[in-house]
Amino acid sequence: MAGHASLCAAVDGPVLLPDDIAYEEECRTFNLSRVLTPAVVVGATSTDDVAAAVRHASRHGMPVAVRNQGHQVVLPTAEDALLITTNRLQEVSVDLGRRTVRVGAGVTWSQVLARTEPAGLAAIVGSAPHVGVVGYTLGGGLSPILGRALGYAADHVRWMEVVTADGAVREVTSDSDPDLFWALLGGKGNFGVVTRMEFEVFPVSRFYGGGLWFRGEEMRPVLEAWRALVPVLGEETTTSFSVQRLPDVAALPQPLRGAFVLHVRLGHLGDSAEGAQIAEPLRTAATPVHDTLAERPFGEIGHIHNDPVHGMPLVETSFALSDFSAATLDRFVELTGPGSGCPMKNVEVRALGGSLDREPTRPNSVSSRGTPYMTFAVGSGSPVQLRAMTEFIGAYTRGMSPWRAPHHIVNFLAADEALSEAEVRGFYGAERYARLAALKRVYDPHNMFRFNHNIRPAA
Ligand SMILES: Cc1cc2nc3c(=O)[nH]c(=O)nc-3n(C[C@H](O)[C@H](O)[C@H](O)COP(=O)(O)OP(=O)(O)OC[C@H]3O[C@@H](n4cnc5c(N)ncnc54)[C@H](O)[C@@H]3O)c2cc1C
Structure with a gap:
């Protein structure tokens, strides 16, 4: 690579080319089907390393990609780029x-x-x-x-x-x-x-929260209760749900192994008795097969969603929803419920609102204020399964299109979902995009x- 020696001299961290043993690990991503193959990687150990790497890229007309934990690769593969990995910046x-x-x-x-x-x-x-x-x-x-x-x-x-x-x-x-x-x-x-x-x-040192899992066959009455609950929630309560087709693995508790379930999540900042009262209509809409709602130290926030921690090959999509009406619920159940053939591991809907709708005192360009709901669907598996999931994503997107809202949270964008300028403009809205x-x-x-x-x- 042109200028490799001068780049090595300019930075303290490792400089890796595709032939180097450590290159693959340095390019690691959470979504294993979205690999990064940059021309060179700089494992930055300081701000000076980052600055030297950017100056090098500028001199050589190279684009720059950035990776920390690698959870979001919007545009694979970063070919021809100089990739800066930031995971050594540990202050x-x-x-x-x-x-x-x-x-x-x-x-x-x-x-x-x-x-x-x-x-x-x-x-x-x-x-x-x-x-x-x-x-x-x-x-x-x-x-x-x-x-x-x-x-x-x-x-x-x-x-x-x-x-x-x-x-x-x-x-x-x-x-x-x-x-x-x-x-x-x-x-x-x-x-x-x-x-x-x-x-x-x-x-904030504690909260009341966790999840309630129900048999997938009983999702409709629980989702009806959820739909009625959301509009009356105070800002100290947050909820979402996810239709899950879980793998049969020992890491899951017995009732969830290999199961088709509805996972309703709740986080409440008020006291536990109040939180339990809020959850009551959900708990009585059907019988939970697993219930982890409890008083918890704030550090257990990860127990609300129980997201996977290990990388795997994924297909995913996400978009904002303008509503979760009775008609939205019907269409959602049709697309993801019993007998739908939905192949995804997880199809979730998060209720937003409250302070998420207010402009902050220090203005920023976050574009999703005023969006009441968002949905996210993800699946993992073999290449054949991923193809079926990609087809499902098309059907899900079309099926939910009457409720699709324009401004989305960019954190949830999947690979290849924002390729055209028109799409990106759509996420931000014309005025905000023009300023950006x-x-x-x-x-x-x-x-x-x-x-x-x-x-x-x-x-
Ligand atoms: C299991 C899971 C759960 C999630 N839950 C949520 C959630 O609840 N709420 C939410 O908002 N998001 C959520 N996300 C999305 C997550 O916030 C983004 O994927 C985020 O970018 C992940 O950080 P990372 O270090 O892995 O990013 P990376 O994949 O390393 O980076 C992603 C992109 O961020 C940019 N970037 C990263 N670091 C820098 C930097 N130092 N300077 C400039 N640009 C940079 C670059 O464009 C880069 O391509 C979730 C993701 C996963 C995988």
């Missing part, structure tokens, strides 16, 4: 007085939880604590417990350190650089490599950061 510092946390770009939510929980503090963590903090937050950051009460994770960012396409290291706040701050938080990887981030945390594209022209005029749901520099 985590907690300022108890200011109630803020500062993290490096390689930190996961589990690491933050380990530091904040003993202090009785909580961050706007998502459903899976093994997800990277910075990627999650740049894409909005939707929490299954604190979102409706406090908004998106992006709404609580105070400060970022970012390397922009010119190789400059910038410290960005909503006061110092309101445009770049706005664009980064919501624009995700389009505007630079965020090397460090500081955000607020909140005095104008800022892209300022901060990344040659579209160096394009392995994402790409915002093209304005003409």
Whole structure:
């Protein structure tokens, strides 16, 4: 590769080419069917490494891709790119007085939880604590417990350190650089490599929550109860559900092994008696086969969804929903319920609303405010099974299209779902997209950061 020696000399971390033994591990992704095959990888050990790698890419006209935990590969395969891996950037510092946390770009939510929980503090963590903090937050950051009460994770960012396409290291706040701050938080990887981030945390040490699983055959009465419950919930309560066709594995408790079930999730910040009362109409709509609703320390937030932690070959889709009416429920059951032939492991609907609809005091470009529901479908298996799942995704998308809403959370975009500029404009809306594209022209005029749901520099 041209300039390999000078790149090695410019950075402290490993520089790996496709023939190197460690290359494959460095390009690892959660979705094993979406591999990254960049021309070269830089395992950044510092902000200086990131800046040197970006300057190198700029000199050689190479695009730059970024990976931390690899949970989202929107645009495989990053061929010809310089991939910067950030997982070695491991700073985590907690300022108890200011109630803020500062993290490096390689930190996961589990690491933050380990530091904040003993202090009785909580961050706007998502459903899976093994997800990277910075990627999650740049894409909005939707929490299954604190979102409706406090908004998106992006709404609580105070400060970022970012390397922009010119190789400059910038410290960005909503006061110092309101445009770049706005664009980064919501624009995700389009505007630079965020090397460090500081955000607020909140005095929350516990919650009432977990899941109720019902036989799939009984999903209709439970979903009717769920549909009636959502509009009357306060902002301290968050809920979602998922139709699951689970594998027969020892890691699951007996009633769930190999089972077709409806998993209703609940997280409630008020007291447990109140939480149990909220869950009552669900518990009585049918008999749960498994019930994990309980008083829990905040660190057990991952127990609400029980997301898988190990990578596997996946197909997935997601989109926003304008409604979950009786007609939506009917169509959902038809597409995913008993006798539907739905091959997916998981088809979920999350109820949003509350503080997720409010503009934050430090404005950002998160585009999904006002979206009442979102759906996400994912399946894993052999290539033949993945093909059947891809077909299902087409049928599911068409079937749910009457309720499809335009503005979606970019964190849930799957590979190849945002290939055209029109699609990306659709996620953001024309006005927000026009501002993002104008800022892209300022901060990344040659579209160096394009392995994402790409915002093209304005003409
Ligand atoms: C099991 C599971 C559960 C999830 N649950 C939720 C949830 O509840 N709420 C939610 O909001 N999201 C959720 N997500 C989505 C998740 O937030 C995104 O996939 C997030 O990007 C994952 O972080 P990562 O470190 O794995 O990102 P990576 O896959 O490593 O990066 C994804 C993209 O983020 C950008 N990026 C990452 N780091 C940086 C950086 N330092 N600077 C600039 N750009 C960067 C790049 O564009 C990169 O391509 C979930 C994902 C999974 C797999």
